[in-house]
Amino acid sequence: LNHFLRSGEEAGNSFPVVVPCCFETLPAFSSYRGEGAFERDFEAEGDISLVFKGVSHTGRIYVDDKYIGEHYNAYTPFSFVINNLDAGKHHLKVVADNRFSEKSALHVPNDYMTYGGINRGVVLEFLPEAYITRLHAVPELTEKGWNLSIDIDVVGKPSSVYNLSTELCDIVNANERVIIGENGSTLVHFNLNAENVEEWSPENPKLYPIKAVLKDDMGNAVRMTHYPNDELFLDLCDEEGVLVWEENHARGLSEEQMRNPNFEPQEEKVTEEMVDYHINHPCILFWGILNECASDSEYGKSCYAAQYAILRKMDKSRPVSSASCKFFTDICLDLPDIVSYNLYPEWYVQDKTAKEWVEENYNWVQEKTKGAGKPFLITEIGAGAIYGYRSQTHDNWTEEYQAEVLDHQLNAVFSTEGISGVFIWQYCDVRISREWFNIRPRTMNNKGIVDEYRRRKLAYDVVKKIYRSYGNYFE
């Protein structure tokens, strides 16, 4: 569905949205009260039913620009049947309206928010010649046990005859002969006696499905933390077109830790499992290994080489890289396809400006190493801030300082020709190992531009403004 809003500063603009969608979830409309139109194309042929679980608070429905009908009240479902559609593409428009006026007796200014838009799901049903529109099953306890009093509405061609088969789980079933009435519908009523069922109760919420036969039927790049991702995440990235840097499991291991006899076998297994299970995800753009490990030592280099070899053997289709923090001492830059650096100028390193750090690091790679000429990525930049801690001191951990540092860092990267891309570390604040509390306020990594509750820090708008200036920004 595309979302088109009628009035205000954003009049005439259209935003891509996923339904359900309230106006207020779009940043530019967080307090909007007015009309908005949701539009999309769909493929259909013949008879369909459009079921709206909730449109707030008045919805007017159009198909192929023809008015179908309307409904008042956000919190009850409604549906329309549209007959005889030609095969092919059709157009649905839902105009939602959340304004208060005399016309609305129930939705009035209130102690809960009346959001606008399509606030619950929408279902498109392809209708056969005859179909069920309602099934009510009311239980009554009788001497013979529980009895279900069942009402079923069937719609179809007048005088046509069907067999209606109804099952309560695999316990009881009923077969009814149905003749459609002159008005195109029939109410079928009958009872099902279910002696051996258990009662639903809070302690034992036993549910019995009832089945009565008839049926039917919606980017950019991200770097994740230092281990293989959940396949659910990768599935979403596949669908949404988000590029992913995926890497094996390691962060900041020293040479000593890499010499742990378990290190090499454990890491190789993880690497193999990662590629084995995730190779089919198109969203994965690179394979990464050994984030910020000992790439400044000969022993370390042997590990990097061994793991790159595994990746290249298992998947010839993707480039490989590794995020380094060994600034001017990295000896592994001949190995990867892409040179990647994690830089935190003006945060961890304060002796130079962000611009100076980025340029010196880039130039050193080009002039002194075998990484020269390879694609060059900044795989981490950022700074910490505690949400809500603001101070005119602009000290470290204030929201003000984080915003300043990100401004300097991003402008440094974008003004250095030769750098192919940058990842901000990180989207949101995350919990960390307790052993690290000493250097991590709140036992959290606070480098998020939003906090763990997705509240926006001051840096959020700085990042947004810079990205927008480079086009293609999408919130």
Place this chain on the structure above:
Amino acid sequence: LNHFLRSGEEAGNSFPVVVPCCFETLPAFSSYRGEGAFERDFEAEGDISLVFKGVSHTGRIYVDDKYIGEHYNAYTPFSFVINNLDAGKHHLKVVADNRFSEKSALHVPNDYMTYGGINRGVVLEFLPEAYITRLHAVPELTEKGWNLSIDIDVVGKPSSVYNLSTELCDIVNANERVIIGENGSTLVHFNLNAENVEEWSPENPKLYPIKAVLKDDMGNAVRMTHYPNDELFLDLCDEEGVLVWEENHARGLSEEQMRNPNFEPQEEKVTEEMVDYHINHPCILFWGILNECASDSEYGKSCYAAQYAILRKMDKSRPVSSASCKFFTDICLDLPDIVSYNLYPEWYVQDKTAKEWVEENYNWVQEKTKGAGKPFLITEIGAGAIYGYRSQTHDNWTEEYQAEVLDHQLNAVFSTEGISGVFIWQYCDVRISREWFNIRPRTMNNKGIVDEYRRRKLAYDVVKKIYRSYGNYFE
């Protein structure tokens, strides 16, 4: 799965959980580092595969108390095949361990949290005689367009013969004759040439499913705000055994608002739609109408009577009620099956203690009205607090004062014989209509015992302690 944890204060206690589940999501284990066992029964027969998408960070698997195998690393999947199970119930135990030690070279104290437990999904596959264990499809751009290099592993009885049918969407397909090798498996390799496919890109994340043929599963009451619920919510309550008070759409309408000519037809339609769509949900215990409307006027009473009649006509199986705030002036108490009051002593009314208010109100109903002898519910109690605002003044809106008021209110209700139940208003802070900002800090209703981010206010533990003292408490 049941969750059993090994050490610490909670040793020997077992908690019901839903997988995926990390130890840390259980309040008593929010910082636990150790072992924990997840256990459940499952029904199966013959050959199965248990696929674990992630166990953190070491998992040991037992079926029917027999050790099956183990896996290290939280972030990669693994699976075990178990053959020849007898038909019937079996027992799965997963012992997860998130401790750091020399044995763990990758999971070390780190700048992200190593949660313990089953951190991603678990799948039980029923295996036929032969089945596919792996499908890798690597795209390569050739002169003839895109080519898919496909590897498929097939497992089965040595020397048996199968037909393997592989489709890329409805574009191309391949049929391969497969003979299982002596070791019980075979690698099938072939190419699929797909000329007319579109490339996946962030701008156009086109996905093509590949199919290669082979396939396979908590209690108390809640009162919601003043309109019919989303069916997804009701489905969850059905499954979890949570009782629901559902009501039509109205809150605090004055007699003047009820005389709006749209009121009666709009309200009747909502009521009919609500019952029509939701009658089959066993979790709905009562139908409610007209929260805090003009039940102290004759005109109001005629509306109450008309709407109760609709409910009783459409559903004879459920009691009906209405939450009143007309304290000693309500004239409608002869109409409902249950008497329901919303009371905020020590918050909106400060002239009496909570105990005095609750008793006077209850006694007045028994002595002066036709509501005497009917079940009596407190359908709202509570007080407001702004998360994080603490002060030794114990002024209104401090967390301290909310905690005190809820303590007084709950104890007043529980010590008044004759009251059948109570609903706290409310679980979490929610956004409200801007027109109400003047009496609602933050343009929110702040009566939640947790805020909009689910952060617990001081009142949370007070409520927990009181409910626990009455048994059956479950977090």
Place this chain on the structure above:
Amino acid sequence: LNHFLRSGEEAGNSFPVVVPCCFETLPAFSSYRGEGAFERDFEAEGDISLVFKGVSHTGRIYVDDKYIGEHYNAYTPFSFVINNLDAGKHHLKVVADNRFSEKSALHVPNDYMTYGGINRGVVLEFLPEAYITRLHAVPELTEKGWNLSIDIDVVGKPSSVYNLSTELCDIVNANERVIIGENGSTLVHFNLNAENVEEWSPENPKLYPIKAVLKDDMGNAVRMTHYPNDELFLDLCDEEGVLVWEENHARGLSEEQMRNPNFEPQEEKVTEEMVDYHINHPCILFWGILNECASDSEYGKSCYAAQYAILRKMDKSRPVSSASCKFFTDICLDLPDIVSYNLYPEWYVQDKTAKEWVEENYNWVQEKTKGAGKPFLITEIGAGAIYGYRSQTHDNWTEEYQAEVLDHQLNAVFSTEGISGVFIWQYCDVRISREWFNIRPRTMNNKGIVDEYRRRKLAYDVVKKIYRSYGNYFE
């Protein structure tokens, strides 16, 4: 002392300060590390001593541009004697330096802040021919009670003779003949036996002064809340040149409240006491009465008239006014010397823009009332916000919304010709009567542009920017 800072963006700028003063208390220098010079003129003649209780962390002292000496360490006092100054004006410069380097062994980056500047008091002593520079009194418990071992250093002309009289309270005293030594000083040692003294202890911290004879020695307007001010506050405004609107005690009294038989006598007494005690404070620019009371009723008007008469009788030198919230219904505008309105457009009144409200109100006064042509003040504008509550909704009570409203309101006032001035309501959040909690989040009035802890809300910088654009802004 004037404060001149050497480096950075503010190089060359000078700021008026009050000593003690650390660099970091100036907004532009909140994290400054470097040198800064404090300068002022002083009147003196002859010999003086300049005593510095603390300069952080290195101080270089200059008198009349001549280098006098320097001292390292922020936390100990030091002094210099300067002899033979000509009568008249002299110039003192203190260059403070808080930089870390090898030269500083004690002040190093640390777990407490090394602030820069004059961090404790400065004393100018006028020296007579001879004077005491040190007095140490060490108590010892002897058999005869407490004995004080006293050391006194006396400085003077070699060979001159003095009598030194030392008293411990009025208990004991000593007289010593003192001859100044060849080097210009003498150490006098003696004992004082004090039998009947009480020991200092935490429970009874009894102190005995010792006396040894020898000696010496920041504008615009503010409107306060609705009652007479503390004289300490008025004294400060006298000294700093801040204009004050002072008013009698009343806020928002209805006609009914004004008919309380105690009202008129109590209010008259307050008015008389206010003028009687405060008439001599030059900072008071206007007398005000009856903020937001019933100036739209005939009874109310009679009270306004009576109270204006008292003011005019007691003080003929100052204009009188009253802040009204009776927009288009005020009938008292013929009475005051100045027309004053409290306006909250876009906060309490949301049907018009701030610009529309201000203009309509101003025009109505000119066209329809006897207030036409009188000076016209906006005596309150503003909006509420809860510090730390930020949200992209820009709902009421967010810091964002307050900032927007103040921007609109101030620009509306400043762009309306004919309005003589405006007071923002209010500087900081303040506690309110509990009875008002229902419309006051946190039982506070939250309209401050800083909160009760002086933390700046987003509106602070908006106000600052607008005021600066009109010149004369001073932080």
Place this chain on the structure above:
Amino acid sequence: LNHFLRSGEEAGNSFPVVVPCCFETLPAFSSYRGEGAFERDFEAEGDISLVFKGVSHTGRIYVDDKYIGEHYNAYTPFSFVINNLDAGKHHLKVVADNRFSEKSALHVPNDYMTYGGINRGVVLEFLPEAYITRLHAVPELTEKGWNLSIDIDVVGKPSSVYNLSTELCDIVNANERVIIGENGSTLVHFNLNAENVEEWSPENPKLYPIKAVLKDDMGNAVRMTHYPNDELFLDLCDEEGVLVWEENHARGLSEEQMRNPNFEPQEEKVTEEMVDYHINHPCILFWGILNECASDSEYGKSCYAAQYAILRKMDKSRPVSSASCKFFTDICLDLPDIVSYNLYPEWYVQDKTAKEWVEENYNWVQEKTKGAGKPFLITEIGAGAIYGYRSQTHDNWTEEYQAEVLDHQLNAVFSTEGISGVFIWQYCDVRISREWFNIRPRTMNNKGIVDEYRRRKLAYDVVKKIYRSYGNYFE
């Protein structure tokens, strides 16, 4: 003044207070509305005037238990003359009342708080035979420059005669012959013409004092951070009976830092200056040196020895010590008079419980060192928390965890026989050097039990409860 409050839970309890004092500043009365009596003795003889700058909102005055009079309104001053007091001790009682009722027409529930008590200063004036009660000076601009119209009320014995000398700075003066009237008072009116005065204005707030001749006239221990204190702080401790550990300037210097050639001379000078300037403050109980420096090295030991020698030479009356963090490796424990350790079990050291750490450390000193048998102090314990950061994880930096750790630490200390005392580190959060940001959230030391705004963390009440259980607690 002693403060006695009449009603509620604290009825009958008396609290020592310093005037001005509102009820609400006492923790137990932070929302009190009622009466309260302030009482104290004073010395006087003859005629006196008691001037109250503000009592809120009704004050009744008693001297020697005799009712003197009363006054309504918090914000205006009033006074009473009492004649013929016998020489010696007298008793003053002020009953303040901040209740709302019909009697109070001005003080009503309001948008600012009506605090109760003595809200502004109180003055006791000793009256001579005749005295001035009022001086009003109203400036008028005349053709001859500024003219002051002066009214002075003089009170005295009927018919007695005085000379009244009035000076405006040293510019003009007037002498008036005054004859006291029959009613015991006279109004003297005259003009002072001051041609050459400058006008008061915000830019030039020039003030001219007017003088008309006539006159008169109201525990425990703390360890401060690592440098000599401001004498103002020491003065207050002298007066309030608070014991102080004062030390020279050093914190955590390594052996390398101690070898800086500037170290020894700079430190010696600081030590000498500290003792020289502060020796007379009785509140100083110990002298301390070199907090947490290299007391585990021979070079370090030589520095400790040298500095102890300076202290002992300059002041023989006080014991010396040094706070060590060198746990089981300190080699300097033979040097001080008192053994002092800074311990942070369960915070910086997590391998043992607080109880175990405290006991092991104490026992090691007794068994293995020459510190055996010396008084033993814990000079720092504590843990960090960020105000407002609460989480059921009880992770480090949560308020919950800090409260738990302090509970364990304090109980460990108090249950270890042989430990003479303990200092909690620290009272409030403080700003730190930016270079330390990496291990200090917010660039602050967050170990305060209140934050920088004095908001109480959860630990506050834990500490209070434990200290109260040991008696002598005073808030």
